[in-house]
Amino acid sequence: MKFSANLGFLWTDRPLPDAIRAAKAAGFDAVECHWPYEVPVEAVRAALEETGLPMLGLNTRRGDTDAGENGLAALPGREVDARAAIDEAIAYAAAIGAACVHVMAGFAKGPEADAVFVENLSYACKAAHGHGITVLIEPLNHYDAPGYYLATTSHARAVIEAVGAPNLKLMFDCYHVQLMEGDLTNRLKGLLPIVGHIQFAGVPDRGAPDRGEVNYAHMFKVIDALGWTAPLGAEYKPGGPTEDTLGWFTLTR
Incomplete structure (x- = not known):
């Protein structure tokens, strides 16, 4: 198995x-x-070149975080801001060679939000296509993000089908999916054709994956058996020095 470190949570002390x-x-x-x-693009690109590590992806900006925003793409009336955030993310991703951009939906619901999200994702997919970038959408659980537009994989599938763009994929985060839907093995098998990235963390506390209710030793074997070869994203909260939490690597042996 190959693994990607999500630096939104890991090594945030530097x-x-x-x-x-x-x-x-x-x-x-x-x-x-x-x-x-x-962070200047040049500094990130230099570190990636020095280490030889690929950057798998980044998120669009959340919007006005002081006002509690957590994404803009499904918010009616915020189309200009949402597309500016999409343009910024794609430009940054292209400059550092990142493979994916996660377009964050935000807190919204209803038919108007449905239409806005599809339109903004269509815009994102067209803009990303020329750079070879995949656009991702991710359901977030309603414990951590109550009211987030996208909460289930079935909703995400419907959105992907409505947009109909080949470079729009699902971010399958085992942590969020387990909290909202469970049945990770069968759900991942059924969704695999539209999955663009897989992430994981311990459930229910989003800690290291070698504790909690999900048996990741089993899940990693399932993912490997499905033929998935891309790195899996370790997106968990270490609760201390990241180096002290890496014992879960032994789950892959």
Whole structure:
């Protein structure tokens, strides 16, 4: 198995370029991040080139975080801001060679939000296509993100079908899916054709994956048997020095 360190949670005690170097030293095969926009592109690109690690993806900005926003793409009336965030994310991703952009939906519901999200994703997919970038959408659980537009994989599948773009895929985060839907093995098997990235964390506390209610030793074997070869995203909260939480690597042996 190959693994990607999500630097939105891991090694947050150091600047992003140094976190990339730490991930390499720890044995990760790739990295991903959340919102790298305050870090100069040149510094991130240099760290990626130095380590040889690919950057798998990054998120669009959440919007006005002081007002509690958590994404813009499904918010009626915020289309200009949503598309500016999409343009920014794609430009940054292209500059550092990132493979994916996660377009964050935000807190919204109803038919108008449905239409806005589809339109903004269509825009994102067209803009990303020329750079060879995949657009991702991710259901978030309603414990951590109550009211988030996208909460289930069935809803995400419907959105992907409505947009109909070949470079729009599902971010299958085992943590969120387990909390909302469960049945990870069968659900992943059924969704595999539309999955663009897989992430994981311990359930229910989002800690390291070697504790909690999900048997990741089993899940990693399932994922491997399905023929998945891309790095899996370790997106968990270490609760201390990241190096002290990497014992879960033994689950893959």
